[in-house]
Amino acid sequence: MTRDGITKLILRTSKQDRAAFDLLYRHTSSKLFGVCLHILGDRADAEEALQEVFLKVWAKADRFAVSEVSPISWLIAIARNQAIDRIRSRRPPSLEIDRARDVADPSPWPEAHILACDCVRLVHRCIDHLPKEKAEAVRSAYFDGESYAVLAARYNVPLNTMRTWLRRSLIKLRQAVED
Numbered sequence: 001m002t003r004d005g006i007t008k009l010i011l012r013t014s015k016q017d018r019a020a021f022d023l024l025y026r027h028t029s030s031k032l033f034g035v036c037l038h039i040l041g042d043r044a045d046a047e048e049a050l051q052e053v054f055l056k057v058w059a060k061a062d063r064f065a066v067s068e069v070s071p072i073s074w075l076i077a078i079a080r081n082q083a084i085d086r087i088r089s090r091r092p093p094s095l096e097i098d099r100a101r102d103v104a105d106p107s108p109w110p111e112a113h114i115l116a117c118d119c120v121r122l123v124h125r126c127i128d129h130l131p132k133e134k135a136e137a138v139r140s141a142y143f144d145g146e147s148y149a150v151l152a153a154r155y156n157v158p159l160n161t162m163r164t165w166l167r168r169s170l171i172k173l174r175q176a177v178e179d
Contacts, residue, residue: 003070009023010075013058013061029050031075032053035079035083039083040083046083137155137165137166137169138169148166
C-alpha cells in the first residue's frame, strides 16, 4: 500500500471508521509485528504488544498530523514505544530497591563529624582572640553572609577598609589554626 493510502486509512480511522481500521491493520500489522518482535524477542509478547499498538492507533488516530513524516513511521514509533514500555514493565520493582543498598551514604563518618566539630570549635576560639569589632565583622561576613558594604556601613568605615579588616583577620585565623 502507498504512503497516501496509509495516510487516508489513518485519517478515516480517526473518524472511527471500522472498515478503514481493518484495512490499516491488514496492511501494516506484519511490519509492526516485526518491530515488536525485534524489540521484545518473544512471539507471544510481540502479539500482545501489537494488539496494544492498534488499540492506541484506534484511540489516537486523530493525533496523526499529515506532514512530510511517513505515516508508517508514525505507526512504527507507536509500536516501538509500546514494546519498550512492555520491557520496562517486566522489571521487578525490587530491582531498584536492591540497587539502593549499593548507594553510598553521603554523610560523613562519625570520626569525620567529630573532627569537623573540633575544627569548628577551634575556628570560633581563634575568632574570639581577634579584636571585638573585627571578630564580629568576620562572624557577620562568613557565618551570616552579610556583604562588605553592609558591614562597612555598620562599623562606619570605608568599604576598602572593611575588606582589609576581613582579609587580615582571615590571615590571622589561618595562622592561629595552623599553629
